[in-house]
Amino acid sequence: AVAQAATDIKVGVVAINSTGALQYAIDSGIFRKNGINVTEVVVFPAPPPGIAAVASGAVQFTYTPTIPAVNAYENAGVDLRIVAPADGYSRSVLVAAKTDPKIAAQLDDTGVCASPSKGINRWRDLEELTVAVPARGAQAEVTIVAAVKNDGGDPKTIKWTTLPPGQAVDAVKSGRIDAGFTVEPFVTECEKQGLKTVGRPGVEFFDTETAIGVWVTTAPYAKANPKVVTGFQKSMFEVHQYAMKSKANMNRVLRASTKITEVSPAVALAANPPTYPLYVTRVDVTRPAQKMLDLGFLSKKADVAGLLQKQYRPRR
Amino acid sequence: MLGPVPPAVVSVVAALALWQLATSVGPLANLSIPSVTETAGALVTELTSAQFYIRLWETIQMAVAGFVIAMGLAIPLGVLIGLSRFAWRSTKFTFDFFKVIPPIVIIPIVILVLGPTMQMGIFLIVFTLVFAMSIQTGLGVRDADAVLLETMRCYGMSTWKQIRYARLPSAGPYIAVGVRLSASAALVVSIVAGLIGGAPGLGKSILLSQASGDDPRTFATVFVLGVIGIAVSRVVIWTQRKAIFWMPT
Amino acid sequence: MSIGITISDVSMSFETPTGTKDVLRNVSYSVTPGLFVAIVGPSGVGKTTLLRILTGLTKPTGGTVQVRGSAIEGPPDGLAVVLQDYTRSLMPWLTVEKNISLPLRKKRIAKSELSARVRESLAEVGLEGTEKSYPWQLSGGMQQRVAIARALATRPDLLIMDEPFASVDAQTRFDLEDLVLKVRKDFGITTLMVTHDIDEAVYLSDEVVVLYGKPAGVREVVSVDINFPRSQIETRNDPRFAELRTHVYSLVRGLSEPTEVV
Amino acid sequence: MSIGITISDVSMSFETPTGTKDVLRNVSYSVTPGLFVAIVGPSGVGKTTLLRILTGLTKPTGGTVQVRGSAIEGPPDGLAVVLQDYTRSLMPWLTVEKNISLPLRKKRIAKSELSARVRESLAEVGLEGTEKSYPWQLSGGMQQRVAIARALATRPDLLIMDEPFASVDAQTRFDLEDLVLKVRKDFGITTLMVTHDIDEAVYLSDEVVVLYGKPAGVREVVSVDINFPRSQIETRNDPRFAELRTHVYSLVRGLSEPTEVV
Amino acid sequence: MIMTWWRRILIVLIGAWIPVTIIYAWWTLSAESANPYFPPLSLILERFTELWFSQEFVVTVFPSLRNFILGYALACLIGIVLGTLIGGSRTGIKYAEPIIDFVRSIPAVATVPIFIVIFGLDIAMRVASITVAATMPILIATIQGVRSADVVQVETARVFHLSKSQQLWRVRLPGALPLIFSGLQLGLQIAFIVTIASEFLGSGFGIGSFTLIATESFLILDAWTGVILMGLLGYLINVVFDIVERFTLRWYYGQKKIV
Numbered sequence A: 001a002v003a004q005a006a007t008d009i010k011v012g013v014v015a016i017n018s019t020g021a022l023q024y025a026i027d028s029g030i031f032r033k034n035g036i037n038v039t040e041v042v043v044f045p046a047p048p049p050g051i052a053a054v055a056s057g058a059v060q061f062t063y064t065p066t067i068p069a070v071n072a073y074e075n076a077g078v079d080l081r082i083v084a085p086a087d088g089y090s091r092s093v094l095v096a097a098k099t100d101p102k103i104a105a106q107l108d109d110t111g112v113c114a115s116p117s118k119g120i121n122r123w124r125d126l127e128e129l130t131v132a133v134p135a136r137g138a139q140a141e142v143t144i145v146a147a148v149k150n151d152g153g154d155p156k157t158i159k160w161t162t163l164p165p166g167q168a169v170d171a172v173k174s175g176r177i178d179a180g181f182t183v184e185p186f187v188t189e190c191e192k193q194g195l196k197t198v199g200r201p202g203v204e205f206f207d208t209e210t211a212i213g214v215w216v217t218t219a220p221y222a223k224a225n226p227k228v229v230t231g232f233q234k235s236m237f238e239v240h241q242y243a244m245k246s247k248a249n250m251n252r253v254l255r256a257s258t259k260i261t262e263v264s265p266a267v268a269l270a271a272n273p274p275t276y277p278l279y280v281t282r283v284d285v286t287r288p289a290q291k292m293l294d295l296g297f298l299s300k301k302a303d304v305a306g307l308l309q310k311q312y313r314p315r316r
Numbered sequence B: 001m002l003g004p005v006p007p008a009v010v011s012v013v014a015a016l017a018l019w020q021l022a023t024s025v026g027p028l029a030n031l032s033i034p035s036v037t038e039t040a041g042a043l044v045t046e047l048t049s050a051q052f053y054i055r056l057w058e059t060i061q062m063a064v065a066g067f068v069i070a071m072g073l074a075i076p077l078g079v080l081i082g083l084s085r086f087a088w089r090s091t092k093f094t095f096d097f098f099k100v101i102p103p104i105v106i107i108p109i110v111i112l113v114l115g116p117t118m119q120m121g122i123f124l125i126v127f128t129l130v131f132a133m134s135i136q137t138g139l140g141v142r143d144a145d146a147v148l149l150e151t152m153r154c155y156g157m158s159t160w161k162q163i164r165y166a167r168l169p170s171a172g173p174y175i176a177v178g179v180r181l182s183a184s185a186a187l188v189v190s191i192v193a194g195l196i197g198g199a200p201g202l203g204k205s206i207l208l209s210q211a212s213g214d215d216p217r218t219f220a221t222v223f224v225l226g227v228i229g230i231a232v233s234r235v236v237i238w239t240q241r242k243a244i245f246w247m248p249t
Numbered sequence C, D: 001m002s003i004g005i006t007i008s009d010v011s012m013s014f015e016t017p018t019g020t021k022d023v024l025r026n027v028s029y030s031v032t033p034g035l036f037v038a039i040v041g042p043s044g045v046g047k048t049t050l051l052r053i054l055t056g057l058t059k060p061t062g063g064t065v066q067v068r069g070s071a072i073e074g075p076p077d078g079l080a081v082v083l084q085d086y087t088r089s090l091m092p093w094l095t096v097e098k099n100i101s102l103p104l105r106k107k108r109i110a111k112s113e114l115s116a117r118v119r120e121s122l123a124e125v126g127l128e129g130t131e132k133s134y135p136w137q138l139s140g141g142m143q144q145r146v147a148i149a150r151a152l153a154t155r156p157d158l159l160i161m162d163e164p165f166a167s168v169d170a171q172t173r174f175d176l177e178d179l180v181l182k183v184r185k186d187f188g189i190t191t192l193m194v195t196h197d198i199d200e201a202v203y204l205s206d207e208v209v210v211l212y213g214k215p216a217g218v219r220e221v222v223s224v225d226i227n228f229p230r231s232q233i234e235t236r237n238d239p240r241f242a243e244l245r246t247h248v249y250s251l252v253r254g255l256s257e258p259t260e261v262v
Numbered sequence E: 001m002i003m004t005w006w007r008r009i010l011i012v013l014i015g016a017w018i019p020v021t022i023i024y025a026w027w028t029l030s031a032e033s034a035n036p037y038f039p040p041l042s043l044i045l046e047r048f049t050e051l052w053f054s055q056e057f058v059v060t061v062f063p064s065l066r067n068f069i070l071g072y073a074l075a076c077l078i079g080i081v082l083g084t085l086i087g088g089s090r091t092g093i094k095y096a097e098p099i100i101d102f103v104r105s106i107p108a109v110a111t112v113p114i115f116i117v118i119f120g121l122d123i124a125m126r127v128a129s130i131t132v133a134a135t136m137p138i139l140i141a142t143i144q145g146v147r148s149a150d151v152v153q154v155e156t157a158r159v160f161h162l163s164k165s166q167q168l169w170r171v172r173l174p175g176a177l178p179l180i181f182s183g184l185q186l187g188l189q190i191a192f193i194v195t196i197a198s199e200f201l202g203s204g205f206g207i208g209s210f211t212l213i214a215t216e217s218f219l220i221l222d223a224w225t226g227v228i229l230m231g232l233l234g235y236l237i238n239v240v241f242d243i244v245e246r247f248t249l250r251w252y253y254g255q256k257k258i259v
């Protein structure tokens, strides 16, 4: 490789194991090779502060699920650009998961935990109950609303409350709430405590989308630093390709994730491995946006085409 | 021979026993709230990792810098508003307005300007402390004994001397209360900055342990914060005793 | 050097929840520079209030006060005071020495001279060796004397004292009286002093101002026509002294009508 | 009813940064129940210190104090005091009325009787109509009288006063002296009083205790063998009075050697 | 002192110049702003009138205000009573202080899970967290104030045989009031902040919850109006506080002004 001056960047993440790809790309020199030097990985508690940080230039790229990205782009007019996928689903598995909860469990690390004593068996049973989500108006709520609606329920009657995923299980168990959105390892914990997983709202929500989590930057930055953006895209492409190639590779990536999440490697390896898509496609953005409009989370028809940066495709 | 047990130790041990009881047989049993023993285990792990000390150091740096800047601004400002009615009335609305705005609410705005950095944490600390501390100092400055002040005025002593020799000493108890509260508030806000705004330090440890459901680790970190809080208070009280020596007790 | 004060038609009233309380009404009096004036009157008549107005600490509700020929705006230069509430006028966080030297600081006196002066004025009031004590380590009378020492150490042009000897024993009182007379003679200070001791008032002063009434006015200004220097024994045995004190005493009691005694 | 006090070998010293300061050494004296005792001595000699020990506020560093026959543990029952620092002994957040009734509260006195007693004792010290004022709205002398009224209103068995008349004018002082004598006669109270006015000490008391020296001891206990009731004019003109005051005066000054005068 | 009408106006004017300057600066600086996070003030104000000059105001503000008042009132009671008891006993201080210092140094975010388990997610949890947080400054100021009571006043109480509890409640406590009020003022701030913060968890009512949802859904204008509303409410609460303080401490202000 030609020795070139690497550009320093900072990247924002949330503490989930799919960010292992980013960490692995750093550790294994993929970024360096592509002319990028990641000086710092900043852990945010949720996507919105990460988006604020990217908007201000405090970090150059940040992780966010597509839903907050659409929100920020549409509601606030934050001029974001989706540059690369971060995590998602494999389309075929997603289709299979729709009917088979076992597969769904392997695919989606989120879940809605509920108390069986409340007689909650399916999505529409959540009607008129108290349901906790980590943040209002964000991914969890949008996906649960969609699931309830799909199941013939009226999501408007749900009483929303906010709780971090880690506290939802305790709250359900002590009867303080009826159901709560959680992520792994709490989904497992939920079942261990004798509670019930109603379903995986992510699996319900997404149909053909493959990228759920994405890397974003701002339009001005993308415009001013095309080389860096390409380098970043290329790096993520390479590491995703690498991770999906074999179980051993994936484990290496998951091990890298513990640098960010600070859980023990055993725990990281025990969890369901993430799926790493290679590109973000148009439908990955337009479908969620359309559904958000349908469900009333957006007030006007979203014009999200501009949100998507041209994706990296290797020349054959 | 065993010396007398310091009351602080007695209290802490009693509190720990209560905690252990609550989590083993009491109202907190069978929930994810960890017991003392679990927490102790996590604490040992934390205390043996270099990472922990780096974060601790970051938190302390942030808290100390924020605290020092806040006090450096608030005490002179407080003296000013305590001395001058005009300044007091001028700032009343502004201070009352800003002092009730929670740091968590402005984090997204502050991140925008300063990024998820130590500076952001420091700014948040200053923002949280400075208004209330100014008012507190102002109240203390107004508390100076009127006879004493009149004596000084009669002798034509400069305003500076009045501040130095009458106002500040009289404001002592007020400043002491303010400083004690501010010191621990600085610590708390520095954690919040990490927990919600991505700033470095022990807040990040709590963020990560909460995200991964490692409750013993969360509690171990919280325990460390509590101990720091006690230590900080001790220092403040000690300083205060030295400074307010004239008060025969 | 010494200062003249003209009090014209001064009135003072306080707003209280139960209504306005008139304390002074139309007080007029001129203090000739260099004179020693004693102000006497029953307890609560308004002596302290009048003194406070003269120091510029309180604005009267009516009338004017002129010091050195111009209207008073605040404490005049060259003023030294001993307030009635002396315990509260000393700084508890400073030693006796520092308390005394604090008002001297701005006078640009050399360090050595400063501490010499502090020691000297402490000696004058009989408090040698208390330099390093804190006020609250001293007895009431000692604290009062520290306040006096502080006033004298500034070498004032105008000395205003509110019952400065109230808490000291008879002997010390005599000594302090003579000290004040000596200082006044040496430096020609204009001195105003409130006292309850009518013998003391007559013994020390050129003029005794008697306040009386509710609201209070100047009942009479009694000229003390006894020559200086005075002496504790001779002056007090002077028949004129006895005459004057009896007269002042009956004025304070509101018994005799004001008369020209001269 | 009235209280006897036995002071045996009391010593008191203070630790100061410059060393131990001996204030009292081997003070012994017995107060016969019902007697009026005046304590005199130069400023700073240790009078207040001794009084504080008798009130049980301070523990002596040596010796014992017995009240009603048993060692003192704290302020004895039936005690009322007027402290030297009277301005600070009144609670600024209470009106004069409430200040006076504060120690009366626990005595289970009917509301009406309470306010009657407050009004009465205020009238006795010449402060009618100040019930609703706050202490800081009163002159120095008036505050001191409120403190006296508070002490008298409790109908004490033992009354301890530290220069209670320091800030009032001569006339009021005479009135208060006679008030104290009357109260003492009516209720047979044991009374201890520090004063700087030697005439006053002799006029009021059965015995005058003279403190003198560094550290201070009882120089002499002077018995005042003048019959009660006393009167301001007659008693003060009594040749025995003149004799006694001269004697006490020279004792305080440290001039004459203690002698038995009886 | 009698307040003439022009004096009142003058006081208002003095109080207004800094806010007016800030608003003017904000208005002009933000007028052209294209930054989505810093919208023009004119837009914010427009949205403000739209949102809060309606029933929405009552619906949003009432739950917050109710929690605040309940929590703060409890904090005042507990802080003053406990503070007086602790401050009145030397051993009390020694044992209680470490616990107080420990609790104060723990961020509420960490204790909230415990509160949720004990009190659930409803008013009780919110009020409890407000109370715990706001009690601390009141407690500390009260302890400090009661402990540093005027020696002469306490001695007077002792020689007049006021019982220990009378000494505490009738002498030490009133004397400590000026300092306690400063603690109450600090507690007021903390209570308000925790009122807002406590709404970040649990049901979607109240001004804090409103602001948070707005922030998370990137409704930046709404979030700004929420922040402004908080400030205004905080100010109004302070006005009420000042009136109560003036009344309770009239002896104190009288003494300071006149002596």
Ligand SMILES: Nc1ncnc2c1ncn2[C@@H]1O[C@H](COP(=O)(O)OP(=O)(O)OP(=O)(O)O)[C@@H](O)[C@H]1O
Residues within 6 Å of the ligand: C014, C015, C016, C021, C023, C041, C042, C043, C044, C045, C046, C047, C048, C049, C050, C084, D136, D137, D138, D139, D140, D141, D142, D167, D168, D169, E258, E259
């Ligand atoms: N702040 C105040 N508010 C109301 N009344 C006051 C105030 N200050 C003083 N007074 C009243 O003014 C009168 C005069 O008080 P002042 O202190 O001048 O008396 P004084 O002559 O110095 O008495 P004393 O000899 O007892 O010190 C008193 O009746 C007092 O109650």
Ligand SMILES: Nc1ncnc2c1ncn2[C@@H]1O[C@H](COP(=O)(O)OP(=O)(O)OP(=O)(O)O)[C@@H](O)[C@H]1O
Residues within 6 Å of the ligand: C136, C137, C138, C139, C140, C141, C142, C167, C168, C169, D014, D015, D016, D021, D023, D041, D042, D043, D044, D045, D046, D047, D048, D049, D050, D084
């Ligand atoms: N806390 C203290 N620390 C050190 N010395 C003290 C303390 N209290 C009193 N003294 C000393 O004890 C001596 C006696 O004081 P005390 O107040 O009893 O005198 P006193 O006879 O009442 O005088 P006065 O007539 O001036 O009130 C003084 O020399 C004083 O300096």
Ligand SMILES: [Mg+2]
Residues within 6 Å of the ligand: C047, C048, C049, C084, C162, D139, D140, D141
């Ligand atoms: Mg006076």
Ligand SMILES: [Mg+2]
Residues within 6 Å of the ligand: C139, C140, C141, D047, D048, D049, D084, D162
């Ligand atoms: Mg004394």
